[in-house]
Each structure stands twice: as structure tokens, then as C-alpha cells.
Amino acid sequence: MPLDVDTLRADTRGVRSVIHLNNAGSSLMPRTVTDTVVAHLRREEEIGGYEAAAEASGRSDRVYASLAQLIEADPAGIALMESGSSAWASVVSLLPLAGSRVLLGRTEYGSNVGILRRLARQRGLQLVVLEDDADGRVSVQHLQQELDLDDVGLVALTHVPMAGGLVNDAAAVGRLCRKAGVPFILDACQSVGQLPLDVAELKCDILVGTGRKFLRGPRGTAFVYLDSHVLEKVVPTPNDRRALFAPIQDEPPSARLLESREASIAARLGLGRASEYALELGIEDIRGRLQTLADGMRLHLADIRDVELYGRGKQGSGIVTFSVREKMAVQVKEHLAADGINLSTVPLPPLKPDAVLQETPATPSTAVRASVHCYNTEAEIDRLASALRRLVSRGN
Ligand SMILES: Cc1ncc(COP(=O)(O)O)c(C=O)c1O
The missing domain is CATH 3.90.1150.10 (Aspartate Aminotransferase, domain 1)
Structure with missing residues (x-):
């Protein structure tokens, strides 16, 4: 309709x-998102932050479920983060790479390129920028040539770049990466909420989305999805994240170990409502x-x-x-x-x-x-x- x-x-x-x-x-x-955020803040004001979180625990779980539905993924692979850039940086920094070359698109988001440059210096990686095809999208042909040269540890692509209106053919990139056995991280910050996303079809191992853009969620919200085989490899180091508090070895791997233990529950609920609203439309x-x-x-x-x-x-x-x-x-x-x-x-x-x-x-x-x-x-x-x-x- x-x-x-x-x-x-x-x-x-x-x-x-x-x-x-x-x-x-x-x-x-949308008003339903703002109302959700404000209603939770009111409960925090009225009954206390921990108590309001406990009261909303069922709704908090549904945030993962609706984001998972939005990208057709397993909710266990979803972690809630505060920004797309920090989500991308956290995961890529933790990911063990089996090859020393990292391939990226010409329109990769600036802060992702900055993180890769730093990793390249620290770990002796070589960064290779893929050429565009005639439509300005990442060249799948060039990608295949580079994959054929072997020693590729990661492929990074921004689905919808921040400038220009193009949509990269992420599914074609994902298919080639999966065939070559190379992990593929998709920055979907500008596509989530405006384009249908299906991680099985995109064949991405990691997908990063942010809340406030086309998804219409509150500022300071984002999420990352990790495929189960990546989840096993990405073990967070203890810092402010939940990993500090969770007995990692005893638990099945959960993407939530990447989350900050302290966060705005109101904003997270708002993100979940934004995701539901997009699905309803x-x-x-x-x-x-x-x-x-x-x-x-x-x-x-x-x-x-x-x-x-x-x-x-x-x-x-x-x-x-x-x-x-x-x-x-x-x-x-x-x-x-x-x-x-x-x-x-x-x-x-x-x-x-x-x-x-x-x-x-x-x-x-x-x-x-x-x-x-x-x-x-x-x-x-x-x-x-x-x-x-x-x-x-x-x-x-
Ligand atoms: C393509 C793309 N990726 C990532 C980001 C970063 O998201 P955040 O601002 O949530 O860190 C942006 C923000 O403009 C973006 O346009």
C-alpha cells in the first residue's frame, strides 16, 4: 500500500x-519515538533509573528483536552502541585478520579510513582502495582481481556514501568475499531505514548502522551486527564495556559484550521504536x-x-x-x-x-x-x- x-x-x-x-x-x-524516549525518562524521574530499566526489560529485549528483523538477522548477533563510528572502530580493532591486505571502496566513510590507517601502521597492513565502475559504484571486477591476489584480511564497504546518491552493490561484494572466505564489513549507516537490508543476501559478516539518520531514531544510538562465526573471534578486551563484568569464557559468545554497560535506556528504547515504526511503514x-x-x-x-x-x-x-x-x-x-x-x-x-x-x-x-x-x-x-x-x- x-x-x-x-x-x-x-x-x-x-x-x-x-x-x-x-x-x-x-x-x-516521529512523535512515537520521541514519546517513547520521554516516557522512559519520566519513569526514571518517578521511580529511579535502575527500577525503570527493570520495568522496561521486556521492551529492551524487543529492541534487539526489531533491529534483527530490520536486517533479517539473529538477535544474538546485535549489540547496541552509541555511534556508528565507534561501533565500526570497536569491531574492526578486535577482529583478527588472516591476511595482510585490506580492501576498501573509494567512498568509504572518513572515520573508517582513519581507523584502517591506524591499524595499518600498528599491524603492518596494506590498504588497497578499489576503483569505481562506470556508474561510480565500487568495481566488483577490481575486487575480484584483488581477491585473486590472495592475502586479503578484510573488505570494507560503505553501502550508501555520505555524498552523492549512489548505492554500492553490497550483495555482489558480499558474494565474492564469501566465496573467497574473506570477512566483509558493511557500513550501512546511510542505508538502514531507507533500503531493505538482509544480511543473508548481503553476505556481510559485520554490519554497522546508526540510529539518527534514515532510521529516524534518537541521537547517540547505533548498532552493530556480527555473524556467528565472527562473534566467536571477536573477544572484547575489558574496558568500560560489558566484557569487564561478564565471565566471557563461560558464556556463549554474545555481541552484547561489545556494549557499554552504562547507556541511555530511553535512547535505546527510542531506537527500538524507530525500527518498529520503519517496519510498520x-x-x-x-x-x-x-x-x-x-x-x-x-x-x-x-x-x-x-x-x-x-x-x-x-x-x-x-x-x-x-x-x-x-x-x-x-x-x-x-x-x-x-x-x-x-x-x-x-x-x-x-x-x-x-x-x-x-x-x-x-x-x-x-x-x-x-x-x-x-x-x-x-x-x-x-x-x-x-x-x-x-x-x-x-x-x-
Ligand atoms: C556512511 C557513514 N558511515 C558512518 C557514519 C558515522 O555514524 P556516526 O555519526 O553514528 O558515528 C556516517 C555519519 O555521517 C556516515 O555517513
Whole structure:
């Protein structure tokens, strides 16, 4: 059933005050998510934090179940984290690698590349940046060539990069990695909530998602999924994490050992509610609406003199990246903010694969990113286009 936009907007208090096109940054939470968070905080206020957690323990367990349903995984493989970057860093740092070469895409998320660079220095690893195919997606052909050379310890891919609208063919990458017996980590921070994800089909051993973006959860929430064979290898070292308190050797391996023992239960419950809400709407329907809105926006923007769209080939996500000739991205953002339109600026990935690994990259060019969610409307996109036309016609 197509999504009912009036209901989606009634579910989203923020649409009354702003045109929010920064869903890839942090989406507007649906009221059911905010209400869940606030209700739990009230219980903490009324009866105490530990008592409120005990009262909500059944609902806390359902957070794992709904996230697992969202990515078609076993709930035992899910750990709740505070950010996508720290989830990615924790797991990759703990993962024993059977080969000394790590393959990554050109559009790998910046902090993931930073972690890999550090690991490369510490463990003598070689990082290899894969080329793009003609559509700008990671080249599966190049991946196969590199896997054939052997000694690959890990393949890392960002499913939907933060800039541009492309969706990497993660399932094709997963199939080749599984065949070669090489672990595959998928950064799904920009895809969870906007695209259907099925870890069996993606054949990823590790998947990282964040809460506040297309999933529309609260800030400070994220999760990681570990396949059971990875779970056995990733033994957390004692720090602030639960591992410090759990008798690791005696327990069946549980991804929850990666979790911080202290966390915001309210935010976690909010994350679970966001996941349930997305499942109730239907991820396929969400994907369809995002694509219609983003394709419509691209057509609109392509028509505006001095607006240049970024990205090659077919764009499959709700992210649209562009620049306005002779205007800095931040100026465009500020101009639109004055018109009540939220969007963000993003660094563009370097065009040359090797430049991705430079310690001190040249100042990256920055573009403007508009990202839609299902509660956005065609009328809001018209408002964006009109505001951009005004900016362009005003000149400097
Ligand atoms: C592709 C991608 N991966 C990872 C992250 C990091 O997520 P977090 O901000 O939760 O650490 C982001 C955030 O923008 C992202 O765009």
C-alpha cells in the first residue's frame, strides 16, 4: 500500500516548523519515538533509573528483536552502541585478520579510513582502495582481481556514501568475499531505514548502522551486527564495556559484550521504536517514496542555471548532492536556512582512489547535500528549487 503522506506528516511534529532536507545528517524523529524516549525518562524521574530499566526489560529485549528483523538477522548477533563510528572502530580493532591486505571502496566513510590507517601502521597492513565502475559504484571486477591476489584480511564497504546518491552493490561484494572466505564489513549507516537490508543476501559478516539518520531514531544510538562465526573471534578486551563484568569464557559468545554497560535506556528504547515504526511503514514503500522524491529533486535542480549535480550513473538513494556555481556550499546552506530549509554541507571524496589514503588530504571540495525522507513533499522540493533560483538570480 502506498504511504499516506498526511499520516506521515501528522506523525512528525517537526514538519510544522521546518522543511527538513537533512535526513542523511539526522532525520526528524516521529512523535512515537520521541514519546517513547520521554516516557522512559519520566519513569526514571518517578521511580529511579535502575527500577525503570527493570520495568522496561521486556521492551529492551524487543529492541534487539526489531533491529534483527530490520536486517533479517539473529538477535544474538546485535549489540547496541552509541555511534556508528565507534561501533565500526570497536569491531574492526578486535577482529583478527588472516591476511595482510585490506580492501576498501573509494567512498568509504572518513572515520573508517582513519581507523584502517591506524591499524595499518600498528599491524603492518596494506590498504588497497578499489576503483569505481562506470556508474561510480565500487568495481566488483577490481575486487575480484584483488581477491585473486590472495592475502586479503578484510573488505570494507560503505553501502550508501555520505555524498552523492549512489548505492554500492553490497550483495555482489558480499558474494565474492564469501566465496573467497574473506570477512566483509558493511557500513550501512546511510542505508538502514531507507533500503531493505538482509544480511543473508548481503553476505556481510559485520554490519554497522546508526540510529539518527534514515532510521529516524534518537541521537547517540547505533548498532552493530556480527555473524556467528565472527562473534566467536571477536573477544572484547575489558574496558568500560560489558566484557569487564561478564565471565566471557563461560558464556556463549554474545555481541552484547561489545556494549557499554552504562547507556541511555530511553535512547535505546527510542531506537527500538524507530525500527518498529520503519517496519510498520514497510521498508520497500519507504525506499520507493524516497526514490520518487529524490529523482524529482534531481530533475528540478538540473533545470536551474548554475546548479551542478554531483554523482554519476543511476542514483538509488534519497541523497542529492550539488553545488551552486561561484557560491561556497556553506553560503548556500545559510541562504536556505534563512528560508526555513535545513540541509547540510559534505566533503566530496577524492576522485583518485589513492588520494583516499593520504594522511593529510588536500582540502576536500565541499558540496551541498539535500536528503529526503518519506514525510517530505513535492511542495517542499518546489520551495527548495525556488529558493535556489532566487539565490542564483541574486548573483554575488
Ligand atoms: C556512511 C557513514 N558511515 C558512518 C557514519 C558515522 O555514524 P556516526 O555519526 O553514528 O558515528 C556516517 C555519519 O555521517 C556516515 O555517513
